[in-house]
Amino acid sequence: MEGSSGQNNTYAKGLEGVIAAETEIGFVDGQEGRLVYRGYDITTLCDNSNYEEVSYLLNYGKLPNRKEMNDYLEKMKANSEIPESTYEIIEKFGRKTHPMVTLRTVISNLASYDPQESDSSIENQRRIAISITAKMPAIVGAIHRTIQGKDIIKTKSELSYAGNFLYYALGRNPDSVETKIMDTALMLHADHGMNASTFSSLVTISTLADIYSATTSAISTLKGPLHGGANERALKMIMDIGSPDRAGPYLEAMVARKEKIMGFGHRVYKVYDPRAKILKKYAAYISEKSEKKNIFETANKVEEIMINKLGEKGIFPNVDFYSGMIYYSMGLSPEIFTPIFALGRISGWTARSLEYLQSNKLFRPKALYVGEKGPKSYISIQERQ
Numbered sequence: 001m002e003g004s005s006g007q008n009n010t011y012a013k014g015l016e017g018v019i020a021a022e023t024e025i026g027f028v029d030g031q032e033g034r035l036v037y038r039g040y041d042i043t044t045l046c047d048n049s050n051y052e053e054v055s056y057l058l059n060y061g062k063l064p065n066r067k068e069m070n071d072y073l074e075k076m077k078a079n080s081e082i083p084e085s086t087y088e089i090i091e092k093f094g095r096k097t098h099p100m101v102t103l104r105t106v107i108s109n110l111a112s113y114d115p116q117e118s119d120s121s122i123e124n125q126r127r128i129a130i131s132i133t134a135k136m137p138a139i140v141g142a143i144h145r146t147i148q149g150k151d152i153i154k155t156k157s158e159l160s161y162a163g164n165f166l167y168y169a170l171g172r173n174p175d176s177v178e179t180k181i182m183d184t185a186l187m188l189h190a191d192h193g194m195n196a197s198t199f200s201s202l203v204t205i206s207t208l209a210d211i212y213s214a215t216t217s218a219i220s221t222l223k224g225p226l227h228g229g230a231n232e233r234a235l236k237m238i239m240d241i242g243s244p245d246r247a248g249p250y251l252e253a254m255v256a257r258k259e260k261i262m263g264f265g266h267r268v269y270k271v272y273d274p275r276a277k278i279l280k281k282y283a284a285y286i287s288e289k290s291e292k293k294n295i296f297e298t299a300n301k302v303e304e305i306m307i308n309k310l311g312e313k314g315i316f317p318n319v320d321f322y323s324g325m326i327y328y329s330m331g332l333s334p335e336i337f338t339p340i341f342a343l344g345r346i347s348g349w350t351a352r353s354l355e356y357l358q359s360n361k362l363f364r365p366k367a368l369y370v371g372e373k374g375p376k377s378y379i380s381i382q383e384r385q
Protein backbone atom coordinates (compact mmCIF):
# COMPACT_ATOMS: atom_id res chain seq x y z
CA MET A 1 0.00 0.00 0.00
CA GLU A 2 1.43 3.39 -1.06
CA GLY A 3 1.42 5.95 1.77
CA SER A 4 1.25 9.74 1.50
CA SER A 5 4.99 9.99 2.08
CA GLY A 6 5.59 7.73 -0.91
CA GLN A 7 6.90 4.89 1.29
CA ASN A 8 5.48 1.39 1.13
CA ASN A 9 3.19 1.00 4.13
CA THR A 10 1.49 -2.18 5.19
CA TYR A 11 -1.97 -1.71 6.62
CA ALA A 12 -2.99 -4.19 9.34
CA LYS A 13 -6.42 -3.50 10.78
CA GLY A 14 -6.27 -3.68 14.59
CA LEU A 15 -2.48 -4.04 14.18
CA GLU A 16 -3.10 -7.76 13.74
CA GLY A 17 0.21 -9.57 13.24
CA VAL A 18 2.23 -6.38 13.69
CA ILE A 19 5.21 -6.67 16.04
CA ALA A 20 5.20 -3.42 18.02
CA ALA A 21 7.83 -4.05 20.70
CA GLU A 22 10.50 -6.44 21.91
CA THR A 23 10.06 -8.11 25.27
CA GLU A 24 11.77 -10.61 27.54
CA ILE A 25 8.79 -10.84 29.87
CA GLY A 26 6.48 -13.47 28.52
CA PHE A 27 5.22 -15.28 25.47
CA VAL A 28 2.19 -17.24 24.42
CA ASP A 29 2.66 -20.31 22.25
CA GLY A 30 -0.75 -20.75 20.67
CA GLN A 31 0.10 -23.95 18.81
CA GLU A 32 1.67 -25.83 21.71
CA GLY A 33 -0.66 -24.33 24.32
CA ARG A 34 2.10 -22.85 26.47
CA LEU A 35 2.26 -19.64 28.47
CA VAL A 36 5.76 -18.67 29.55
CA TYR A 37 6.88 -15.97 32.00
CA ARG A 38 10.60 -15.19 31.62
CA GLY A 39 11.35 -18.79 30.57
CA TYR A 40 9.21 -20.48 33.24
CA ASP A 41 6.20 -22.45 32.13
CA ILE A 42 3.01 -21.22 33.80
CA THR A 43 2.29 -24.76 35.03
CA THR A 44 5.66 -24.89 36.81
CA LEU A 45 4.96 -21.53 38.44
CA CYS A 46 1.43 -22.47 39.52
CA ASP A 47 2.70 -25.74 41.04
CA ASN A 48 5.61 -24.18 42.93
CA SER A 49 5.37 -20.42 43.23
CA ASN A 50 2.98 -17.70 44.40
CA TYR A 51 1.70 -14.37 43.08
CA GLU A 52 4.25 -12.23 44.92
CA GLU A 53 7.17 -14.22 43.46
CA VAL A 54 5.62 -14.09 39.99
CA SER A 55 5.14 -10.34 40.33
CA TYR A 56 8.84 -10.01 41.21
CA LEU A 57 9.82 -12.34 38.37
CA LEU A 58 7.92 -10.31 35.78
CA ASN A 59 9.15 -6.96 37.07
CA TYR A 60 12.78 -7.80 37.88
CA GLY A 61 13.58 -10.60 35.41
CA LYS A 62 14.45 -13.37 37.87
CA LEU A 63 12.95 -15.30 40.74
CA PRO A 64 13.93 -13.58 43.99
CA ASN A 65 16.26 -15.09 46.58
CA ARG A 66 15.03 -15.03 50.17
CA LYS A 67 16.42 -11.55 50.90
CA GLU A 68 15.07 -10.07 47.66
CA MET A 69 11.66 -11.57 48.38
CA ASN A 70 11.61 -10.19 51.92
CA ASP A 71 12.63 -6.73 50.67
CA TYR A 72 9.91 -6.81 48.01
CA LEU A 73 7.29 -7.88 50.57
CA GLU A 74 8.47 -5.16 52.95
CA LYS A 75 8.10 -2.53 50.22
CA MET A 76 4.63 -3.80 49.40
CA LYS A 77 3.63 -3.67 53.06
CA ALA A 78 5.02 -0.16 53.45
CA ASN A 79 2.96 0.97 50.43
CA SER A 80 -0.31 -0.74 51.26
CA GLU A 81 -1.91 2.20 53.14
CA ILE A 82 -5.06 3.35 51.33
CA PRO A 83 -5.85 7.10 51.37
CA GLU A 84 -9.21 7.89 52.95
CA SER A 85 -10.34 9.62 49.74
CA THR A 86 -10.01 6.28 47.91
CA TYR A 87 -12.61 4.76 50.22
CA GLU A 88 -14.77 7.88 49.86
CA ILE A 89 -14.78 7.55 46.07
CA ILE A 90 -15.58 3.84 46.27
CA GLU A 91 -18.46 4.50 48.67
CA LYS A 92 -19.75 7.47 46.69
CA PHE A 93 -19.70 5.60 43.37
CA GLY A 94 -21.32 2.65 45.14
CA ARG A 95 -23.35 0.07 43.29
CA LYS A 96 -24.59 2.41 40.56
CA THR A 97 -21.16 2.74 38.94
CA HIS A 98 -19.43 0.09 36.83
CA PRO A 99 -16.70 -1.39 39.09
CA MET A 100 -14.07 -0.83 36.38
CA VAL A 101 -14.99 2.87 36.32
CA THR A 102 -14.54 3.00 40.10
CA LEU A 103 -11.24 1.13 39.85
CA ARG A 104 -9.76 3.38 37.17
CA THR A 105 -10.89 6.52 39.03
CA VAL A 106 -9.29 5.51 42.32
CA ILE A 107 -6.04 4.44 40.66
CA SER A 108 -5.92 7.74 38.79
CA ASN A 109 -6.70 9.60 42.02
CA LEU A 110 -3.71 7.99 43.79
CA ALA A 111 -1.46 10.18 41.63
CA SER A 112 -2.81 13.28 43.35
CA TYR A 113 -1.07 12.14 46.58
CA ASP A 114 2.27 11.71 44.86
CA PRO A 115 4.30 14.91 44.35
CA GLN A 116 6.84 12.96 42.27
CA GLU A 117 4.49 11.23 39.88
CA SER A 118 5.98 12.91 36.81
CA ASP A 119 9.64 12.08 37.51
CA SER A 120 10.00 9.58 34.68
CA SER A 121 13.18 7.88 35.92
CA ILE A 122 12.89 4.09 35.98
CA GLU A 123 13.61 4.07 39.69
CA ASN A 124 10.74 6.43 40.45
CA GLN A 125 8.30 4.71 38.11
CA ARG A 126 9.21 1.35 39.68
CA ARG A 127 8.39 2.85 43.06
CA ILE A 128 4.95 3.84 41.73
CA ALA A 129 4.45 0.35 40.28
CA ILE A 130 5.03 -1.23 43.69
CA SER A 131 2.82 1.35 45.37
CA ILE A 132 -0.15 0.65 43.07
CA THR A 133 0.31 -3.14 43.20
CA ALA A 134 0.46 -3.09 47.00
CA LYS A 135 -2.87 -1.23 47.20
CA MET A 136 -4.80 -3.33 44.69
CA PRO A 137 -6.04 -6.13 47.03
CA ALA A 138 -7.65 -3.67 49.47
CA ILE A 139 -9.04 -1.49 46.65
CA VAL A 140 -10.61 -4.32 44.65
CA GLY A 141 -11.80 -5.88 47.90
CA ALA A 142 -13.46 -2.59 48.94
CA ILE A 143 -15.18 -2.24 45.54
CA HIS A 144 -16.58 -5.74 46.01
CA ARG A 145 -17.95 -4.89 49.46
CA THR A 146 -19.85 -1.87 48.10
CA ILE A 147 -21.23 -3.94 45.21
CA GLN A 148 -22.60 -6.34 47.82
CA GLY A 149 -23.98 -3.42 49.85
CA LYS A 150 -21.65 -4.18 52.77
CA ASP A 151 -19.26 -2.07 54.83
CA ILE A 152 -15.72 -1.68 53.57
CA ILE A 153 -13.13 -3.58 55.64
CA LYS A 154 -10.44 -1.11 56.65
CA THR A 155 -8.72 -3.13 59.37
CA LYS A 156 -5.33 -4.18 58.04
CA SER A 157 -4.73 -7.75 57.12
CA GLU A 158 -1.26 -9.24 56.79
CA LEU A 159 -2.03 -12.24 54.63
CA SER A 160 -0.61 -12.96 51.18
CA TYR A 161 -1.61 -10.87 48.13
CA ALA A 162 -4.41 -13.34 47.24
CA GLY A 163 -5.35 -13.89 50.90
CA ASN A 164 -5.57 -10.15 51.55
CA PHE A 165 -7.86 -9.67 48.57
CA LEU A 166 -10.21 -12.41 49.78
CA TYR A 167 -10.15 -10.99 53.29
CA TYR A 168 -11.04 -7.47 52.11
CA ALA A 169 -13.62 -8.76 49.62
CA LEU A 170 -15.37 -11.34 51.79
CA GLY A 171 -14.85 -9.81 55.23
CA ARG A 172 -13.40 -13.02 56.68
CA ASN A 173 -10.13 -14.90 56.69
CA PRO A 174 -10.07 -17.26 53.70
CA ASP A 175 -9.01 -20.86 54.24
CA SER A 176 -5.78 -22.17 52.75
CA VAL A 177 -7.48 -23.86 49.79
CA GLU A 178 -9.42 -20.72 48.80
CA THR A 179 -6.20 -18.72 49.07
CA LYS A 180 -4.26 -21.21 46.92
CA ILE A 181 -6.99 -21.17 44.25
CA MET A 182 -7.14 -17.36 44.14
CA ASP A 183 -3.34 -17.15 44.16
CA THR A 184 -3.25 -19.51 41.16
CA ALA A 185 -5.92 -17.53 39.28
CA LEU A 186 -3.93 -14.32 39.84
CA MET A 187 -0.67 -15.93 38.62
CA LEU A 188 -2.51 -17.13 35.51
CA HIS A 189 -3.76 -13.61 34.78
CA ALA A 190 -0.48 -11.81 35.51
CA ASP A 191 0.70 -11.49 31.91
CA HIS A 192 -0.45 -12.52 28.46
CA GLY A 193 1.50 -11.15 25.54
CA MET A 194 0.69 -7.92 23.75
CA ASN A 195 -3.00 -7.89 24.62
CA ALA A 196 -5.04 -4.69 24.23
CA SER A 197 -4.71 -3.40 27.81
CA THR A 198 -0.97 -4.09 27.93
CA PHE A 199 -0.56 -2.31 24.61
CA SER A 200 -2.48 0.72 25.82
CA SER A 201 -0.29 0.91 28.94
CA LEU A 202 2.77 0.94 26.66
CA VAL A 203 1.32 3.69 24.47
CA THR A 204 0.73 5.81 27.56
CA ILE A 205 4.14 5.22 29.15
CA SER A 206 5.82 5.91 25.80
CA THR A 207 4.75 9.56 26.10
CA LEU A 208 6.75 9.68 29.36
CA ALA A 209 3.54 9.90 31.32
CA ASP A 210 3.69 7.87 34.53
CA ILE A 211 2.69 4.43 35.79
CA TYR A 212 -0.53 5.82 37.34
CA SER A 213 -1.55 7.01 33.88
CA ALA A 214 -0.40 3.82 32.14
CA THR A 215 -2.36 1.68 34.63
CA THR A 216 -5.44 3.90 34.28
CA SER A 217 -5.26 3.45 30.48
CA ALA A 218 -4.85 -0.31 30.88
CA ILE A 219 -7.85 -0.57 33.23
CA SER A 220 -9.97 1.49 30.81
CA THR A 221 -9.02 -0.86 27.99
CA LEU A 222 -9.65 -4.00 30.03
CA LYS A 223 -13.19 -2.74 30.75
CA GLY A 224 -14.41 -3.59 27.24
CA PRO A 225 -16.34 -6.84 26.82
CA LEU A 226 -14.01 -8.01 24.05
CA HIS A 227 -11.15 -8.10 26.55
CA GLY A 228 -12.13 -8.46 30.23
CA GLY A 229 -15.65 -9.54 30.99
CA ALA A 230 -16.03 -12.83 29.11
CA ASN A 231 -15.84 -14.83 32.36
CA GLU A 232 -18.90 -13.04 33.74
CA ARG A 233 -20.81 -13.83 30.57
CA ALA A 234 -19.59 -17.46 30.54
CA LEU A 235 -20.87 -17.96 34.09
CA LYS A 236 -24.19 -16.34 33.22
CA MET A 237 -24.57 -18.70 30.25
CA ILE A 238 -23.81 -21.79 32.37
CA MET A 239 -26.33 -20.66 35.00
CA ASP A 240 -28.86 -20.01 32.26
CA ILE A 241 -28.37 -23.54 30.93
CA GLY A 242 -28.98 -24.76 34.47
CA SER A 243 -28.27 -28.49 34.14
CA PRO A 244 -26.14 -30.84 32.00
CA ASP A 245 -29.16 -32.32 30.17
CA ARG A 246 -30.15 -28.86 28.86
CA ALA A 247 -26.69 -28.12 27.48
CA GLY A 248 -27.16 -29.86 24.09
CA PRO A 249 -30.32 -28.03 22.93
CA TYR A 250 -29.11 -24.70 24.39
CA LEU A 251 -25.83 -24.83 22.48
CA GLU A 252 -27.54 -26.03 19.29
CA ALA A 253 -29.78 -22.96 19.45
CA MET A 254 -26.82 -20.63 20.03
CA VAL A 255 -24.86 -22.11 17.13
CA ALA A 256 -27.94 -21.84 14.89
CA ARG A 257 -28.18 -18.14 15.79
CA LYS A 258 -24.43 -17.89 14.98
CA GLU A 259 -23.74 -16.68 18.50
CA LYS A 260 -20.32 -17.13 20.05
CA ILE A 261 -20.20 -19.48 23.04
CA MET A 262 -18.66 -17.49 25.88
CA GLY A 263 -15.42 -18.83 27.31
CA PHE A 264 -14.48 -20.67 24.12
CA GLY A 265 -12.01 -19.82 21.37
CA HIS A 266 -8.96 -17.60 21.45
CA ARG A 267 -7.11 -15.37 18.99
CA VAL A 268 -3.77 -17.01 19.85
CA TYR A 269 -4.51 -20.45 21.34
CA LYS A 270 -5.72 -22.96 18.81
CA VAL A 271 -5.40 -25.79 21.35
CA TYR A 272 -6.66 -26.08 24.95
CA ASP A 273 -5.73 -22.87 26.83
CA PRO A 274 -3.14 -23.99 29.44
CA ARG A 275 -4.71 -21.59 31.95
CA ALA A 276 -8.13 -23.22 31.56
CA LYS A 277 -6.54 -26.65 32.10
CA ILE A 278 -5.18 -25.52 35.48
CA LEU A 279 -8.39 -23.75 36.53
CA LYS A 280 -10.65 -26.65 35.58
CA LYS A 281 -9.39 -28.87 38.39
CA TYR A 282 -9.90 -26.08 40.91
CA ALA A 283 -13.37 -25.36 39.53
CA ALA A 284 -14.31 -29.01 40.11
CA TYR A 285 -13.05 -28.86 43.69
CA ILE A 286 -14.45 -25.51 44.80
CA SER A 287 -17.87 -25.93 43.19
CA GLU A 288 -18.33 -29.26 45.00
CA LYS A 289 -17.14 -27.78 48.31
CA SER A 290 -19.53 -24.82 48.03
CA GLU A 291 -22.47 -26.98 46.96
CA LYS A 292 -22.47 -25.51 43.48
CA LYS A 293 -21.55 -28.83 41.92
CA ASN A 294 -24.30 -28.48 39.34
CA ILE A 295 -22.56 -25.47 37.79
CA PHE A 296 -19.37 -27.45 37.26
CA GLU A 297 -21.21 -30.48 35.89
CA THR A 298 -23.12 -28.26 33.45
CA ALA A 299 -19.88 -26.57 32.38
CA ASN A 300 -18.20 -29.93 31.91
CA LYS A 301 -21.03 -31.03 29.62
CA VAL A 302 -20.80 -27.76 27.66
CA GLU A 303 -17.08 -28.38 27.21
CA GLU A 304 -17.63 -31.95 26.01
CA ILE A 305 -20.25 -30.89 23.44
CA MET A 306 -18.21 -27.89 22.24
CA ILE A 307 -15.00 -29.88 21.78
CA ASN A 308 -16.90 -32.55 19.81
CA LYS A 309 -18.48 -29.85 17.68
CA LEU A 310 -15.74 -27.27 17.26
CA GLY A 311 -12.49 -28.82 18.55
CA GLU A 312 -11.44 -29.55 14.98
CA LYS A 313 -11.64 -25.81 14.28
CA GLY A 314 -9.30 -25.08 17.21
CA ILE A 315 -12.08 -23.93 19.52
CA PHE A 316 -11.45 -25.00 23.14
CA PRO A 317 -12.24 -23.54 26.57
CA ASN A 318 -10.23 -20.42 27.40
CA VAL A 319 -9.26 -19.01 30.81
CA ASP A 320 -12.62 -17.28 31.18
CA PHE A 321 -14.67 -20.45 31.03
CA TYR A 322 -13.69 -21.75 34.47
CA SER A 323 -12.48 -18.62 36.28
CA GLY A 324 -15.96 -17.11 36.70
CA MET A 325 -17.43 -20.18 38.35
CA ILE A 326 -14.45 -20.39 40.71
CA TYR A 327 -14.92 -16.80 41.88
CA TYR A 328 -18.68 -17.27 42.17
CA SER A 329 -18.27 -20.46 44.20
CA MET A 330 -16.10 -18.47 46.62
CA GLY A 331 -18.95 -16.01 47.21
CA LEU A 332 -17.68 -13.24 44.92
CA SER A 333 -20.20 -11.28 42.84
CA PRO A 334 -19.90 -11.47 39.02
CA GLU A 335 -19.45 -7.66 38.73
CA ILE A 336 -16.04 -7.99 40.43
CA PHE A 337 -14.67 -10.58 37.96
CA THR A 338 -13.05 -8.03 35.62
CA PRO A 339 -11.44 -6.07 38.50
CA ILE A 340 -10.00 -9.43 39.69
CA PHE A 341 -8.47 -9.77 36.21
CA ALA A 342 -6.84 -6.35 36.81
CA LEU A 343 -5.69 -7.46 40.28
CA GLY A 344 -3.65 -10.18 38.58
CA ARG A 345 -2.65 -8.30 35.41
CA ILE A 346 -1.24 -5.29 37.29
CA SER A 347 2.17 -7.00 37.52
CA GLY A 348 2.27 -7.64 33.77
CA TRP A 349 1.20 -4.07 32.99
CA THR A 350 3.86 -2.53 35.22
CA ALA A 351 6.61 -4.97 34.14
CA ARG A 352 6.00 -4.32 30.46
CA SER A 353 5.64 -0.55 30.90
CA LEU A 354 8.93 -0.37 32.81
CA GLU A 355 10.65 -2.61 30.26
CA TYR A 356 9.42 -0.40 27.42
CA LEU A 357 10.43 2.78 29.22
CA GLN A 358 14.02 1.57 29.42
CA SER A 359 14.41 1.78 25.65
CA ASN A 360 11.54 4.13 25.02
CA LYS A 361 10.22 5.19 21.64
CA LEU A 362 7.02 7.21 21.38
CA PHE A 363 4.24 5.19 19.74
CA ARG A 364 3.11 7.02 16.65
CA PRO A 365 1.59 4.76 13.99
CA LYS A 366 -0.17 6.12 10.94
CA ALA A 367 -3.69 5.81 9.64
CA LEU A 368 -4.45 5.20 6.00
CA TYR A 369 -6.33 8.28 4.78
CA VAL A 370 -9.28 7.14 2.68
CA GLY A 371 -11.18 10.46 2.71
CA GLU A 372 -11.44 13.04 -0.08
CA LYS A 373 -8.16 14.71 -0.93
CA GLY A 374 -9.59 17.92 -2.37
CA PRO A 375 -8.70 20.73 -2.34
CA LYS A 376 -12.34 21.77 -1.91
CA SER A 377 -13.41 25.41 -2.00
CA TYR A 378 -14.74 26.84 1.28
CA ILE A 379 -18.45 27.73 1.37
CA SER A 380 -19.54 30.10 4.11
CA ILE A 381 -22.14 28.81 6.61
CA GLN A 382 -24.81 31.16 5.21
CA GLU A 383 -24.51 29.61 1.78
CA ARG A 384 -24.29 25.95 2.85
CA GLN A 385 -27.30 23.70 2.18
Ligand SMILES: CC(C)(COP(=O)(O)OP(=O)(O)OC[C@H]1O[C@@H](n2cnc3c(N)ncnc32)[C@H](O)[C@@H]1OP(=O)(O)O)[C@@H](O)C(=O)NCCC(=O)NCCS
Pocket residue numbers: 226230259260261262263264265266267268310313315318319320
Ligand atom coordinates in the same frame (compact mmCIF):
# COMPACT_ATOMS: atom_id res chain seq x y z
C1 LIG B 1 -11.86 -14.90 21.53
C2 LIG B 1 -12.38 -14.73 20.11
C3 LIG B 1 -12.76 -13.25 19.91
C4 LIG B 1 -11.27 -15.14 19.13
O1 LIG B 1 -11.76 -14.99 17.89
P1 LIG B 1 -10.90 -15.09 16.53
O2 LIG B 1 -9.58 -15.68 16.73
O3 LIG B 1 -10.98 -13.75 15.92
O4 LIG B 1 -11.72 -16.15 15.76
P2 LIG B 1 -12.98 -15.87 14.91
O5 LIG B 1 -13.96 -15.05 15.68
O6 LIG B 1 -12.52 -15.36 13.58
O7 LIG B 1 -13.54 -17.34 14.74
C5 LIG B 1 -13.04 -18.34 13.87
C6 LIG B 1 -14.15 -19.35 13.67
O8 LIG B 1 -14.42 -20.01 14.90
C7 LIG B 1 -15.75 -19.75 15.34
N1 LIG B 1 -15.71 -19.43 16.77
C8 LIG B 1 -14.73 -18.77 17.42
N2 LIG B 1 -15.03 -18.67 18.72
C9 LIG B 1 -16.23 -19.26 18.88
C10 LIG B 1 -17.06 -19.45 19.99
N3 LIG B 1 -16.72 -19.00 21.19
N4 LIG B 1 -18.23 -20.06 19.81
C11 LIG B 1 -18.59 -20.52 18.61
N5 LIG B 1 -17.84 -20.37 17.49
C12 LIG B 1 -16.66 -19.74 17.64
C13 LIG B 1 -16.18 -18.51 14.57
O9 LIG B 1 -17.59 -18.45 14.44
C14 LIG B 1 -15.48 -18.71 13.26
O10 LIG B 1 -16.21 -19.66 12.51
P3 LIG B 1 -16.26 -19.56 10.88
O11 LIG B 1 -14.84 -19.80 10.46
O12 LIG B 1 -17.20 -20.65 10.54
O13 LIG B 1 -16.75 -18.19 10.59
C15 LIG B 1 -13.61 -15.62 19.88
O14 LIG B 1 -13.24 -16.98 19.98
C16 LIG B 1 -14.75 -15.31 20.83
O15 LIG B 1 -15.50 -14.35 20.61
N6 LIG B 1 -14.92 -16.10 21.92
C17 LIG B 1 -15.95 -15.89 22.89
C18 LIG B 1 -15.61 -14.77 23.86
C19 LIG B 1 -14.51 -15.17 24.81
O16 LIG B 1 -14.56 -16.23 25.44
N7 LIG B 1 -13.54 -14.27 24.97
C20 LIG B 1 -12.44 -14.45 25.88
C21 LIG B 1 -11.15 -14.70 25.18
S1 LIG B 1 -9.86 -15.04 26.35
